[in-house]
Amino acid sequence: MSALRSPLHAQHVALDASLVDFAGWEMPLRYGGDVAEHHAVRNAAGLFDLSHMGELMVRGADAAAALDHALVGHMSRMGLGRAKYTMICAADGGVLDDLVVYRRDWDHFMVVANAANRERVLAELQARFAAAGLDATVDDETHAIALIAVQGPASAGIVARMCEAGADDVDVMKYYTGVNILLEGGTHAYAARTGYTGEDGFELFVAADTAADVWELALREGAADGLQPCGLASRDSLRLEAGMPLYGHELSHDSTPFEAGLGRVVSFGVAGGPDRGDFVGREALARVREEGVAKTLVGLVGDGRRAARTGYAVTDAEDNQVGIVTSGLPSPTLGQPIAMAYVPPALAEPGTVVGVDVRGRREEMRVIALPFYKRDA
Amino acid sequence: MASIPEELKYSKEHEWVSGDVTSGSVVTVGITEHAAEALGDVVFVEAPAVGASVTAGEVCGELESTKAVSELYSPVSGTVTEVNDSLENAPESINAEPYGSGWIFKVELSDDAGDLLDAAGYADVSE
Known part of the structure; x- marks a missing residue:
């Protein structure tokens, strides 16, 4: 190809x-x-x-309801001209892609998907709209x-x-x-x-x-x-x-939005508000919210020079692997190595020191609250 | 096209060597422009220490850019006599002048370095 x-x-x-x-x-x-x-x-x-980003246009009288059902966010509550960061999850709660959705008209949403997931998101949206019997179409206008x-x-x-x-x-x-x-x-x-x-x-x-x-x-x-x-x-x-996740690194089908620290994107509806309704993944995600997570995404910063990279092992004081680095590099703004990693919740407190196996040598890094960089408001 | 100076010798692992390559002489080692371009902006260089023994074809350090990390191979065998300390504060020299101020270390050769490539030979492997 x-x-x-x-x-x-x-x-x-x-x-x-x-x-x-x-x-x-x-x-x-x-x-x-x-x-x-x-x-x-x-x-x-x-x-x-x-x-390369995918633009999927969702149109139809039921466009908002269709996205409410297909995505984890409550899209029908978006005002015209608003954008929203959201996710599409599988029935098991695993993340299939993270998305930005724009409400371009009352019956027209633009779903922006990652290039690698565009075809999967398109197919999932079409299947979910059809299964729910809702009047909404999806057109891939990427090209x-x-x-x-x-x-x-x-x-x-x-x-x-x-x-x-x-x-x-x-x-x-x-x-x-x-x-x-x-x-x-x-x-x-x-x-x-x-x-x-x-x-x-x-x-x-x-x-x-x-x-x-x-x-x-x-x-x-x-x-x-x-x-x-x-x-x-x-x-x-x-x-x-900026502490923003990248699909394939921090996000994958193997974890839910809660492990990634992004549980806020999942809307179960607000008490006294309009009915949120069922959505794909709701049952599994409600369970994770209830039972808690076995791993959580943290920021790591090192005082040395060697950077942790994707896939490197996070280790405890005895050099046993306890987690994994999802992204890492020498930060041009901070002048220090930074990384994001999944670790057990017990090691997620800012200030906790962990090891990272950087090509056979242990480098110590500290857990810090994300993001690493925040612009002046 | 990345430049490949005629007067230098090269390894397949994208290092260059300047100077007489017979046993006992001191040569200068760096990475090629092709390698520097592939790596992106170098932000950290870990070179071998002065006095360390290095062996041709073996890893002796590493180079980091924001995008990637790459192992530094020694193209020759011998003892390190000098390291380019300016790279500590100015690693960008490797991208700006890979064959000049971006040199990495010098080695006193323990053997003749006979297996190095000439510019044309390196041009073939770096295609």
Whole structure:
């Protein structure tokens, strides 16, 4: 199977990006240096091509009820123009994907799925809607849509300058909202104030055939602020510092949202509120909530230099394995190794010292409360 | 295309060696531009200590970037005579000048280093 390509492939080649296979897509790993790209997002702004992400459009009179049933969140309670972080779980409570859902109209939701899980989420949604007999359709519009993210403290000014004059009041947008905007030259975009970097930022969903124009517009309007094109390497270091989980690392079918410390995304309904109804995974998740978890996700920080990496063993004082590292790297912002790991709840208290087997040598790391990095409000 | 200077010799594990490679002489060792690009920005280098014995083809240290960690192999056998201490505070030299200020360590050879590749030979393995 040949690699899927973003509509911005020619731009990446022209910028001399290092391209990498990511879930079947040929995407930029970095353009220049990944550490410089990381700092650009923390201090100024970065431009990301996220066209590999899946956009699944859910439409129909029962769209909200259908998502209430299929996902762990109470989606019918979302207001128009709101975005929500949520998950789709299996009947056993295991996570099938983490998602951001945007309510674009009363009967139209956009479900953004991870590239690796897009086809599975599509199939699950279709099957669940059909089984529940609800009037809602799902269309995979991934290939018709490009997703371009502008992230960093300078992003609001840059996106405002990208807009047509008179239509540039994006700064009034609240975090986790989305709205249709008109870009310079008459290009339409759905702009959401969302991201995966721990910074303020915007994600622009645009028609694939306008992607190159929008990309060039962002580079032009962002140049004075130091906006840099950024690849997946910096995206990973940014999200890890922000304590955000990555499917396949912190999240998998082997654990529920509760182990990942994200039990809050599961809505069982509020007392006195509208009926939440049944949803796929409810029984299993209610049991986990009741009985507690056998492992929990923590942040680890080390005072040495060698970083824990995915799959390394977390050990106790006698070097017995008690947990596993899910992600880890030398943090560009903190200048120390950071990691996320699953450990028994008894070892999850901040300040607890654990060992990590870093290629045969024990390195000590301390449990700290996530996130590792939080921007100034 | 990553550069491969003609005057250097190379290992299959992507280290370069400069200087006379006969027994008793001192050579300088670093990693190639190809290797540095594959690793991404190097943020930490663990080089062998001065006085340590190193053996051609064996691991003698490690290099970390945000994205990955890579073992450092010694391309030659001998005793380490000097380590590039500036990499402690400026590991980015490995990406900026892999064949210059990004050199990693020097070795006094205990044997002739006969198995190294020339630039053309390394170009074939780093394709």
